[in-house]
Amino acid sequence: MMKVLFLVHQFFPKSYMGTERFTLDLAKQAQRMGYNPRVLTYDRSPDRKQFEKLTDNVLVRHYRYAGIPVTAVHSRIADAIEIFDHSVATAVDMLKLDCDIVHISHPMWVASVARALKQVRGIPVVMTLTDSWLLCPRGLLDLGCRLCNGPEAGARCIRCCRFSSKIKSRYEDAKTLFDMADEVVVASRFVANLFIQNGWNRKTRIVPHGIDYSNVQVAECHERSRLTLGFIGSIAWHKGLHVLVKAFRKVPDDDLRLRIHGSESESSDYYREVLALARPDSRISFLGPFQIDRLPDVMRDISALVIPSTYYEPYPLVMLISLAYNVPVIASNIGGIPEVIRDGINGLTFEPGNVDDLVRVIRQLADRPQILQMLRSNITAPRRTEEEALDYDNIYRNLKPA
């Protein structure tokens, strides 16, 4: 059976964002379907006691997570901006990676491993673009956190974001990686178009993400006396929590609550700002991050999930999770979100960053909570990990027939 090497910029247990969850779920399902998966990841701040020296510049650690073997590397001279890191590339042979397919879940830090395996051993490469990092290291936000539409081959990065001229060579390397992959996969049409719009024309496959339903417990829906809005995600500017808090405070309804589940260092300026913004309002609670096994409890407590992102949200997993739990989503009308959330059908949308528009939506729900029931009845269960894995199974088999 085929061995698949997943390459991802960060991984469990240290990091647990959407891309890591996608990688883990896919690897586990591939394993169930008879594949032999392994994850190669990067550790930005390694605990020296756990790592061993591989070369002068590269440290390595082997461990298992949820039954998946993981190899974590760290380079002393790696650069987060660069696409290909030579120090890790030189260590590929010493890592003794045995695989039939390389699957890049996120190219940051680890793209050079894929290039080395492709060039030297001719191993096919599948690349899933879960965000816009390949185009822009700042996630298509300029220095003022305004939306940008693309790097213009690096010229715009120099002009607007004050990058050095090195950014142009990064752009060329990114394009090289994009062209080198045997299959480029994206989760949403929006992401596909984002790359095409920047002149990166090639056939991309759209494989929407799936959800692992093994822990999903859809609660019986009882009409609650109080409307509880939920936020789940990183507390960072581009996730737009400030928009939600501002809007929520403008709706002075005692039957409303806002529960914020998110992780961010308490020393972060943004976190402090949002906290200060929310503090006078006793209806808002900051509940911090939670373990995945608590997800059913968290979702049971939420009437509707809000995704107030202010950047090009590619295809948020939290949106799919919410729908899997039959909880309607109120989301910014941006990025890949409108491909799933149809305003007034299975959720409500508002203009990104527009506090008044979000106020309108919240007020609408507060005045007529029966809307939620209507939205819930229209929710179609989002795709499962098994469905997503079958798509990838066909891709792998096409590249490496049995």
Added chain:
Amino acid sequence: MSNVALPHEPDRSSAVSRLVRLYESRKDLQTKYPEAAFGDLENLIGWAADTVLKSRKDRDARTLNAYAAWYVHSASKQELEARTTELESARGQLEATHARILYLEDLKSKLENNLEARTTELESARGQLEATHARILYLEDLKSKLENNLEARTTELRELADEREVIANRLHYTQAELDDIKASFGFWLTRFYGSRLDRFLPGGTRRGEIKRIVANGARIIVKDGLRRFFSVAWQKARIGNLAVQREPSPELPSGVVARDSVRPSTVETGPQISAVTPKPVIFPEPSTVETGPQILMKCDRPPLSGEPSGVSSCFVVEGWVIAQEGVSEVKVFLDGKSLGSASMGLSRPDVARAFPTFPNAERSGFMKLVTVEGGAERTRHSLKIVAEGQNHALATIEGRVVVEHSPVEAIRTADHADKDAQLEVARGKPSVVVLTENPPADFEHTLQRLRDQQGIEEAEIIIVNSGEEDLSHLSGKYQARILRIRPEEFEHGATRNFGAQESTGDYVFFITDDAIPASRYLLRDMIRCLNGDETIAGVTARQIPRSDADLMACQAIWWHYRMLELRKDRVVWSANLDNLIPRLKRGICQVDDVCSGFRRDLLLEHKFAIGQRYAEDLELGMRLVRRNLKIGQLFSVGVIHSHNRSPSYYVKRTYVDIKTLSRLLRTEKEELDQGSASSLGTLLDAIQDVCDRVCVAIDHLRASEFCGGDVDGTFETIREHLKDGIVPATGLKLPSQDLSSALKEVFSIVAHTPTQRKGHNPLCVQFQASVDVFRSWLTETHEGLEGIEEPLIESLVKLLGAEIGRWLAHHYLYCRRSRRLTATMKKLDRFLSEDV
């Protein structure tokens, strides 16, 4: 030139058919070359060539001699091809090695260059650091100077503020006096017009126009003062027109649109904008009020003037908009349809420099990302941008764009409409029959996925409900027909036949209520398979383990497809099915009712057998193949389906499976080989012995922490414990209470008291073979045991349960065939056959 006579091509079909006939008549060849049953004849021809060349003595050598030349030639050709492939592979490896050397050399030189560059950068950075240090010293000095300056300015500012307050008081009184003067002057002016001013006016001036001039005159006096009024009036009187002209507009950049404050009826906007109600203006006739330009707007991208510009299917509308009183919203319309508001407030220092007097110029940028759904390669669209000021003034820019759609291929089951796939609708109406008794929690997932199938004609969904629960609420939601039958009426074959008779489609599909289609194109691909050849009667799709499937469930599915040699989509048939070995028979006839489909007419002709408690699908498949029909087996599409069963379920399920397959596939030989224990008591003692050994092995594994997580060490430990030798009896204290209870029930039915077995136990060898299969799966999919130690123990116990079921079934079949079935054996059979 060669003078060797080459075999003629017409020989091929005769030679192959003779070889295939021989293959179908010889079980040793079927066992040795199972792939030949699915069309891969390479090894079989090699065998034939060896045989005719006398390198292998065989009873059928003479039969093959007639086509000896062809076999030898084909085998040589195959060998030559194999050698060529090997040579090419070696060449490829050599080239790869060469490429690797080049790559490493290149890498080395890049690293050297990198090192050099870094050294230069370091030196440069050091220089910059020194310069920065000097600059810091300078800035610190500057800072102290500025601080001193700031203090002086603060004092000055405070004094100015006091002075400003005094002036403001004076201004207030002056303003009041001025208002009085203006009021009296306005009265005087009206009278003046009535009596004297007619001589200043051009001929034909109407009364209403005079009023307008009066109003404008009053406005100028109020706004700009008397001096300005007289100046304007004098100029206009000199040129014979007293109407006050617009104030001059600032020079606008090309492409800029300026709009005045106007009534809605005069504005060309989309339907959303026309509903805007203007604020009341100060003067009674707003249409006559002349004001300066309210909104300036420009669209930078895409250019909307001139020829339509080409854009990709996802493009940005970008520009800037300014107004004295602020801009409230910018909306974008594509083909007259609103796409919503654009993001505003983006920084535009260039606009601020050009229009310094506009308060919002600094942050006047706007942007909207527009996505156009796919269609033809190039589509033309109208694009309109409408800006609305805080005072409800409007400005509009319109133009055309040409959208160039790029090649984006939506893969199967993508959430988005795959237009190409939709266009290729598979011919024939499908009817899907879902049998259910107690629908599982995610039953609606099954129905949702069936409802959302793409690339087919409208599907008919029929739910045959044999349970107590009322499912009528699903009827409207999924356009499904609900057929109710009483629970006691359910029968695997008859109920399916009933569903097929009730259906109206060209094809009938069966799917179990706990199977979820894993692809939006499941039915389309199955129909395409059936459409590919009229002799394909049925088609089946693979099962994919659920995400909560345990190790045993995953391994069972993996082993099932490996045993059937199903790795890709295929169409199978056999002209001589009954001569094939059981495994190949099953591989060829397997139609899996978890997800299967048939031509309706053929299904109604052949029907599922009634009274078949298990494997009704395999039974039908065998009858179809015997009638020279074919079966499609798809591996690229499938359904999500697996079960986490208890060990005791595996005992019973395997027992029933073996019995059923024995009848269908005629596996007498295996039964005779494996069921020849002298008595049931002896068999139970042997089972007890295996259980004891497994218990001790598990204890040992736990004590050694699974040999430190080593897979090989763990399985060697199990092997050691299954070898001959006395093992202490554990009294059926298996790690699974469920299996222990089931076995105790078996012992109780048989009324057998276990005795410790001595000597060789053949069941240990058979169980070891099962463990070896499990091990090969585990080592192929897991590189270690960390995190799956206890699931591994659970799987071993389930594996043991399955083996116990197999042994008991073989013994039952052996007794039945040798007419030695006792009342106890029949009682045991009833216990093992229930609740499966």
